[in-house]
Amino acid sequence: xxxxxxxxxxxxxxxxxxxxxxxxxxxxxxxxxxxxxxxxxxxxxxxxxxxxxxxxxxxxxxxxxxxxxxxxxxxxxxxxxxxxxxxxxxxxxxxxxxxxxxxxxxxxxxxxxxxxxxxxxxxxxxxxxxxxxxxxxxxxxxxxxxxxxxxxxxxxxxxxxxxxxxxxxxxxxxxxxxxxxxxxxxxxxxxxxxxxxxxxxxxxxxxxxxxxxxxxxxxxxxxxxxxxxxxxxxxxxxxxxxxxxxxxxxxxxxxxxxxxxxxxxxxxxxxxxxxxxxxxxxxxxxxxxxxxxxxxxxxxxxxxxxxxxxxxxxxxxxxxxxxxxxxxxxxxxxxxxxxxxxxxxxxxxxx
Amino acid sequence: xxxxxxxxxxxxxxxxxxxxxxxxxxxxxxxxxxxxxxxxxxxxxxxxxxxxxxxxxxxxxxxxxxxxxxxxxxxxxxxxxxxxxxxxxxxxxxxxxxxxxxxxxxxxxxxxxxxxxxxxxxxxxxxxxxxxxxxxxxxxxxxxxxxxxxxxxxxxxxxxxxxxxxxxxxxxxxxxxxxxxxxxxxxxxxxxxxxxxxxxxxxxxxxxxxxxxxxxxxxxxxxxxxxxxxxxxxxxxxxxxxxxxxxxxxxxxxxxxxxxx
Numbered sequence: 002x003x004x005x006x007x008x009x010x011x012x013x014x015x016x017x018x019x020x021x022x023x024x025x026x027x028x029x030x031x032x033x034x035x036x037x038x039x040x041x042x043x044x045x046x047x048x049x050x051x052x053x054x055x056x057x058x059x060x061x062x063x064x065x066x067x068x069x070x071x072x073x074x075x076x077x078x079x080x081x082x083x084x085x086x087x088x089x090x091x092x093x094x095x096x097x098x099x100x101x102x103x104x105x106x107x108x109x110x111x112x113x114x115x116x117x118x119x120x121x122x123x124x125x126x127x128x129x130x131x132x133x134x135x136x137x138x139x140x141x142x143x144x145x146x147x148x149x150x151x152x153x154x155x156x157x158x159x160x161x162x163x164x165x166x167x168x169x170x171x172x173x174x175x176x177x178x179x180x181x182x183x184x185x186x187x188x189x190x191x192x193x194x195x196x197x198x199x200x201x202x203x204x205x206x207x208x209x210x211x212x213x214x215x216x217x218x219x220x221x222x223x224x225x226x227x228x229x230x231x232x233x234x235x236x237x238x239x240x241x242x243x244x245x246x247x248x249x250x251x252x253x254x255x256x257x258x259x260x261x262x263x264x265x266x267x268x269x270x271x272x273x274x275x276x277x278x279x280x281x282x283x284x285x286x287x288x289x290x291x292x293x294x295x296x297x298x299x300x301x302x303x304x305x306x307x308x309x310x311x312x313x314x315x316x317x318x319x320x321x322x323x324x325x326x327x328x329x330x331x332x333x334x335x336x337x338x339x340x341x342x343x344x345x346x347x348x349x350x351x352x
Numbered sequence: 353x354x355x356x357x358x359x360x361x362x363x364x365x366x367x368x369x370x371x372x373x374x375x376x377x378x379x380x381x382x383x384x385x386x387x388x389x390x391x392x393x394x395x396x397x398x399x400x401x402x403x404x405x406x407x408x409x410x411x412x413x414x415x416x417x418x419x420x421x422x423x424x425x426x427x428x429x430x431x432x433x434x435x436x437x438x439x440x441x442x443x444x445x446x447x448x449x450x451x452x453x454x455x456x457x458x459x460x461x462x463x464x465x466x467x468x469x470x471x472x473x474x475x476x477x478x479x480x481x482x483x484x485x486x487x488x489x490x491x492x493x494x495x496x497x498x499x500x501x502x503x504x505x506x507x508x509x510x511x512x513x514x515x516x517x518x519x520x521x522x523x524x525x526x527x528x529x530x531x532x533x534x535x536x537x538x539x540x541x542x543x544x545x546x547x548x549x550x551x552x553x554x555x556x557x558x559x560x561x562x563x564x565x566x567x568x569x570x571x572x573x574x575x576x577x578x579x580x581x582x583x584x585x586x587x588x589x590x591x592x593x594x595x596x597x598x599x600x601x602x603x604x605x606x607x608x609x610x611x612x613x
Binding site for chain 1 (some may be wrong): 360361362363366369372375376379380383440442443444446448449451452453454455456457460
């Protein structure tokens with residue numbers, strides 16, 4: 002284990018019994034996260050993202066396996082873990098009956114901050130998370146974006162070493178989502194906090210996470226930077242349309258030699274294939290084709306998305322996997338609203 | 353400017369955490385004390401609409417009837433108000449704020465004990481309000497007896513509140529189940545406590561069941577205490593019943609919250 006490792010898990014596994022059937026929500030989660038990293042679990046509903054997070058944050062014990070978070074063992078010293086991590090769950094952290102400022106002050110007290118310290122910290126978080134205008138409103142009166150910013154503020158009161166965010170932007174409009182991320186990234190830049198989140202938004206993982214762990218059916222099936230995952234597992238989608246269909250066989254042999262992949266012919270006069278760093282390959286390829294007198298009408302290279310990565314890994318897209326029944330045997334791990342309730346009911350029924 | 357918050361390891365501490373949970377629970381009450389008065393509506397309806405019927409039924413005078421009825425109404429505040437308090441926790445379990453407190457370095461027991469202790473505040477405020485409203489109609493309470501009576505209600509309320517929270521934890525997200533169980537317990541407890549009508553005229557089996565109803569003993573003790581009869585055996589039985597309920601309630605509640613996730 003690297004000396005700068007803040008999260009380290011070995012064989013973390015969680016089984017639930019639902020209606021007398023054993024469901025393995027998470028299987029053999031073995032990961033290391035270094036201090037200051039921004040890591041995302043990406044995967045469809047029911048992939049085991051939230052269950053993994055709930056084990057790492059001591060909300061549920063693992064069926065087997067161990068983990069150390071911020072220097073404390075989740076099994077032998079859950080209190081130690083709790084005092085050093087911040088957690089923003091899928092629901093709303095603030096009680097609807099409470100006022101924004103009151104909740105932050107109470108949270109400070111819960112984490113052992115003195116009277117003066119918690120007042121200063123509360124004022125600072127209210128200012129930095131744009132909650133000044135709503136500080137004396139009750140949580141119930143807040144908009145979705147404001148509620149989420151309060152959730153993040155509550156998770157940060159004690160300046161935790163690690164901040165866990167479970168589906169932080171689900172249900173937010175694009176503007177609130179971008180705004181939330183701006184706050185999270187700024188705070189992270191200032192304090193070097195390790196951020197660990199779950200998401201099923203491809204764009205979110207792609208844009209913000211430095212490291213993406215793709216989860217499916219309870220297992221981490223890929224773990225790298227988004228760029229590396231896309232380059233290694235998907236590659237750019239290249240499409241060539243020729244002027245003359247009779248030149249297709251020549252073109253195909255050139256493509257297969259230069260790109261070392263086999264090309265498909267989705268339409269007449271068209272060759273399509275995926276290649277790592279395909280954009281860089283394209284000029285060479287065009288020069289070669291020109292050299293063989295193949296006339297190319299259009300040439301496009303589309304960079305891959307994480308959905309292409311997921312497709313390459315699992316044979317289905319995230320959207321398909323997210324659709325009801327898309328994961329087949331998986332239990333619903335909710336995103337918001339009633340689905341969240343399902344997860345908790347499921348997890349509760351096993352205790 | 354950024355406050356340097358020291359990252360420290362905070363160990364759960366029952367007394368300190370209970371205090372912080374209690375303070376948090378009291379905040380909405382202090383911010384919006386009118387909500388306490390508003391929830392007085394139900395006991396006031398009983399006092400205003402059932403009271404006159406009792407007067408007509410008993411043939412006694414208003415002051416005398418109030419002497420008998422008001423202590424029961426005070427117990428009713430606890431039954432209806434505190435008995436329903438678990439729904440607040442249930443709501444917080446559904447929205448997610450309860451989960452947030454489970455991740456905080458708090459003693460699990462404090463989450464329940466702090467909430468149960470908070471129930472004392474509305475009980476005392478509402479109890480005093482009911483007595484004040486009854487005064488112009490000729491009701492008179494012994495001052496020390498009233499103080500002792502409120503203390504008894506507080507002990508009773510902590511126990512009942514803890515049980516209500518335990519019910520919320522047991523029924524989880526099933527709001528209908530919480531209310532179903534709560535409602536089907538509250539009314540038998542109320543009728544078999546002799547708050548509304550004396551049980552003396554009831555059948556023997558009813559009196560037998562009532563004798564093991566802790567609410568019945570609390571009501572009897574309240575009646576004795578508020579008239580200044582502090583040495584009555586009923587007072588002793590009432591305190592025993594309330595204390596037993598508090599001990600059982602807290603034990604059940606603490607067990608429930610320790611197992612919750």
